Amino acid sequence: MTIDEIIDFVASLDGVLTLRPGPGDGSPEIAxxxxxxxxxxxxxVPTTTQPFATIVTKNYPGDEKxxxxRPEAYRVNIAAGRELFIRWTGHSPRETDAGVDFAVTDAVLAHPVYGTAGWLAVVNPGPRTGETVYELLxxxxxxxxxxHERRADS
Structure with a gap:
């Protein structure tokens, strides 16, 4: 599973805005x-909400786990919500993941920083997690x- 395959899948969903920051667009270099x-x-770009998923290709400050x-490493981050978070991790988002190896590849894990908000993460999705990543996305x-629709109706 490649980054481009994931981007193409998500971008094909109706109403999705995909941001791919790069030089000259005013975005911070780290992104x-x-x-x-x-x-x-x-x-x-919505000003009142966060993305529902991201793909990161490098460590961010405070998010190195x-x-x-590593060469070719990337992580898909997914705002899965509490129910799916519990199903995949076996615990509440409020519980810590002491002893978890967040660098393991092709495994669905709590996000090392945003797990408490119900985010899941997969480093280099592959044969074990590819279809699952699409389902979670x-x-x-x-x-x-x-x-979005609830806010529009308010």
């Missing part, structure tokens, strides 16, 4: 090469779309 997915049928400084997309 260059990463991808951020929002539900935004207007095509405008996944070891993304679809759920995160559906959740983001539902939130």
């Amino acid at each position: 260059w090469g990463d991808s951020f997915f929002y539900y935004s049928p207007s095509g405008v 996944s070891g993304l400084d 679809r759920v995160a997309y559906d959740r983001a779309r539902s939130r």
Whole structure:
């Protein structure tokens, strides 16, 4: 499973805004090469919500546990919500993941920083997690779309 395959899948969903920061677009350099997915049928970056998924290709300050400084390493981050978080990790998002190797590849884990918010993460999805990643991305997309629609109805 490649980064481009994941981006193509998410971008094919109706109303998705995909941001791919790079030189010259005004984004911070640390974000260059990463991808951020929002539900935004207007095509405008929402100011009141976070992306429903991201792909990061490097360590960020305070977020080094996944070891993304290795060649070819990347991590898919998914706002899966509490129910799926518990199903995949076996515990509440409020519990810690002491002893977990967040650098393991092709495994669904709590996000090393945003797990407490119900985010899941997969470093280098492969044969074991590929279909699961697509399913989790679809759920995160559906959740983001539902939130958007509820706000629009308010």
